[in-house]
Amino acid sequence: MCTSHEPGQESACADAGRRNFLRATALIGAAATAVTIPAVAEAAPAGRGWRPDTESRRFTLAVMPDTQYLFDGPSINAAPVEASLRYLLEHGRDDNVVFLSHLGDLTENGSRAECEAIGEAFELLDRRGVGYSVLAGNHDVRSSTTDQRGTTPYLDVFGPDRFQGSPTFGGASPGGYNTFHVFKAAGREWLVLALDWRLSDQGYAWAKDVLAQHPTKPVILTTHELVHGDDALSSYGQQLWDRLVKDHDQIFLTLNGHYWPAARAVRENAAGNDVHLHLTNYQNRYFGGAAMIRLYHFDLDRNTIDVETLSPWILGRAAKGLNELERQEMELSGAADRFSVDIDFAERFAGFAPVPERPSRPASKMLVRGTLAYWRFDGHEEGAPVAGTVRDLSGNGNDLTPVTVGEGALTWSTAHHPDQPGHGSVYFRGGKPPLTGAYLRTVDGAPLNSATFKAGYTIEAFYWLPADWTASRNAWAGLVSRTGTGGAAGKTEGDPDEPLATLSISDGPGPQWAVRPLNQQGIATNWGDETARERWWHLAVVNDGSHTTMYVQGCPVARNPHAPAVGLTTVGLPWLLGGYEYGGRIDQILYGRLGDVRIVGRALPVTSFMNH
Known part of the structure; x- marks a missing residue:
C-alpha cells in the first residue's frame, strides 16, 4: 500500500448470474467462514497434479x-x-x-x-x-x-x-x-x-x-x-x-x-x-x-x-x-x-523472436492417393508475366494455359498463405464493367474435363483479395470453375445458363460452391461466411460420394446442404482458374491472388488438407 496516496474506490456491480452461480457452487466449502483456516497437509490426488497444457x-x-x-x-x-x-x-x-x-x-x-x-x-x-x-x-x-x-x-x-x-x-x-x-x-x-x-x-x-x-x-x-x-x-x-x-x-x-x-x-x-x-x-x-x-x-x-x-x-x-x-x-x-x-x-514478438516461415513442401508430398490435378505457382519473380503452359504437377496432363480479355494482365507473385505448400501465387486483375483481365484454362482434352467424380472429390484452393476489392466490380468471380451450362447438359431447373460447377467469391466477399450433381436437376449450393480482404484463406470443398461439405481454414461452414449430391455433371469442356462463365461465355475474372490448387478424386479428411 502507498500510505501517502489518498484512497479512492471505483464503484462496481458484479453480475450475479449463471456464471457466478456456477463458480459459487464449485467453491462451496472452499472458504466458508471468515476465520483462519489452518493449512492441512494434503497429498495431491492421483491425476490431479498441476499439469497445464503447455501447447x-x-x-x-x-x-x-x-x-x-x-x-x-x-x-x-x-x-x-x-x-x-x-x-x-x-x-x-x-x-x-x-x-x-x-x-x-x-x-x-x-x-x-x-x-x-x-x-x-x-x-x-x-x-x-x-x-x-x-x-x-x-x-x-x-x-x-x-x-x-x-x-x-x-x-x-x-x-x-x-x-x-x-x-x-x-x-x-x-x-x-x-x-x-x-x-x-x-x-x-x-x-x-x-x-x-x-x-x-x-x-x-x-x-x-x-x-x-x-x-x-x-x-x-x-x-x-x-x-x-x-x-x-x-x-x-x-x-x-x-x-x-x-x-x-x-x-x-x-x-x-x-x-x-x-x-x-x-x-x-x-x-x-x-x-x-x-x-x-x-x-x-x-x-x-x-x-x-x-x-x-x-x-x-x-x-x-x-x-x-x-x-x-x-x-x-x-x-x-x-x-x-x-x-x-x-x-x-x-x-x-x-x-x-x-x-x-x-x-x-517479431523483433526478438520472429516466427520462422513454414518451409515450402515438395510437390511430390502433395500428391496424395487419388490426386487428379495439382497446380502451384512458385519459383517466379514478383510481377513477372504468366506466359505459356502452367503444368499439372500430378502428371495427369491437366495443364493450364492463360487467356487474356481486353488489356488484362496475369502475373506471378511470391505472396502466399503461411501454410501453403508452394511459396507463390498468381495475381489476377480482373473485374467489370468493362470486363477485363486474364485467367487460366485447362487444355482441350485434359482428363479432368470429362471427370464425373462419382466416388467423391476434394477441391482445395488458397486465395487472397485486395483491400479495394468491391462487390459492384469484382463479385462472383470463380476461383475454380467448370465450363459448360446446365442447359447444355439437359439440366434446366433453375438458371440454365449457370455453369455446371463453380467455386466463386460472392458479394460478401465469401466462398460459394454451386454445382449440378449427377443425381439432381437443380443447383446444389454450399455457402461460406464472409472472408476478410488482405488475408490469405484456405478453402476446401469435400464430397464423400453422397454429401458435400465446405471448409474455410479447416472449419466446416454452417450452410452445407443436407440433400444427397453425387458427382459432378460434365459436357467435356475445360475447367477455369480465376474465371467464371455464364451462358457459355466468360462473364467475370478474379481480382486477387490464387495460390496452390489441388483436385482429388475422393473425400479427404481435414488432416490431409494442404494447409496441414
Whole structure:
C-alpha cells in the first residue's frame, strides 16, 4: 500500500448470474467462514497434479495483488488467500492456469509471524508443484531500503530456497530479493521477472543480465510500484521504465500493485512497440480486497488477453447468501477490472523472436492417393508475366494455359498463405464493367474435363483479395470453375445458363460452391461466411460420394446442404482458374491472388488438407 496516496474506490456491480452461480457452487466449502483456516497437509490426488497444457494457445496467468490487511499482526486471516489458491487449483485445468504472480505487500508489517502465516497458505501451491512468484513490497521490508538490505523475515520465508524445487524457478539475484521464472505455454517459453520494491544498481544489472541470457523469451515484469494511475507512472515507475523497460523489447506487459484504484497505461518503447502497464490493487475494498485475483486469459489465436477480476472467497460463500456489499465485491465488472487487450503476438514478438516461415513442401508430398490435378505457382519473380503452359504437377496432363480479355494482365507473385505448400501465387486483375483481365484454362482434352467424380472429390484452393476489392466490380468471380451450362447438359431447373460447377467469391466477399450433381436437376449450393480482404484463406470443398461439405481454414461452414449430391455433371469442356462463365461465355475474372490448387478424386479428411 502507498500510505501517502489518498484512497479512492471505483464503484462496481458484479453480475450475479449463471456464471457466478456456477463458480459459487464449485467453491462451496472452499472458504466458508471468515476465520483462519489452518493449512492441512494434503497429498495431491492421483491425476490431479498441476499439469497445464503447455501447447494450447489459450492459457491463463493469475495475479494476486496486495494482501497486507489479511496478515496484520493479531488479525491474521488466511482464509481469503487460501480460497483464491484453491480456486486456481480447482480451475487450473479448465482455465489452463500456467502461473501465479503476487505483486508484493503480502503482509502489513513484514513480521515473522505474518510472513510465516502467508507462507503457510502458499504451501497449497507448493504441494501441487504450481509455478508462482512473489516479491517484496514496501510493507514486507523496510521501505527505505533497496534489494541490498540483507536478511529479513520475508526473505527467510520467500527467499530462493523456497523455490529450488519448482519447475518454473529460473534463479535469483545475489541478495535473493529479485527472481525470474520461466513457464511454458502456447508451445514456447515465457519469462516472469519479479523485481523488488526498490532496485539497486546491482539489481538493475542483474535484471539486464537475465534478459540478455534469455533474448527470445517474451517477458512479463512484475513489481510492487510502477503505474500510479490512468496513463501515469510514479516517479520510481518512470525510473524503472527509463532504466530497464524502455530499452528491452522483450518486456511487453508489466504488472504492479501499491496504489489504487486499478489503472492502465501504454508506453511506446525504444523499438517502437507498445508496452502494456497495469496497476491492480484492491486492498481498499471490502475485507482488505478479499484476496481478489486477476486472471489474464491469453488467446494467441484471437491475439487477445481477456482480463477478469474476482474474489473466490466471496464466491465460495454465495450459496449461503450474501449481503449487498459482498455481492458487489465478489466479481468486478468496471472498465479497469474487466477488459481485453489486443496484441498481435507474432508481430509484437517479431523483433526478438520472429516466427520462422513454414518451409515450402515438395510437390511430390502433395500428391496424395487419388490426386487428379495439382497446380502451384512458385519459383517466379514478383510481377513477372504468366506466359505459356502452367503444368499439372500430378502428371495427369491437366495443364493450364492463360487467356487474356481486353488489356488484362496475369502475373506471378511470391505472396502466399503461411501454410501453403508452394511459396507463390498468381495475381489476377480482373473485374467489370468493362470486363477485363486474364485467367487460366485447362487444355482441350485434359482428363479432368470429362471427370464425373462419382466416388467423391476434394477441391482445395488458397486465395487472397485486395483491400479495394468491391462487390459492384469484382463479385462472383470463380476461383475454380467448370465450363459448360446446365442447359447444355439437359439440366434446366433453375438458371440454365449457370455453369455446371463453380467455386466463386460472392458479394460478401465469401466462398460459394454451386454445382449440378449427377443425381439432381437443380443447383446444389454450399455457402461460406464472409472472408476478410488482405488475408490469405484456405478453402476446401469435400464430397464423400453422397454429401458435400465446405471448409474455410479447416472449419466446416454452417450452410452445407443436407440433400444427397453425387458427382459432378460434365459436357467435356475445360475447367477455369480465376474465371467464371455464364451462358457459355466468360462473364467475370478474379481480382486477387490464387495460390496452390489441388483436385482429388475422393473425400479427404481435414488432416490431409494442404494447409496441414
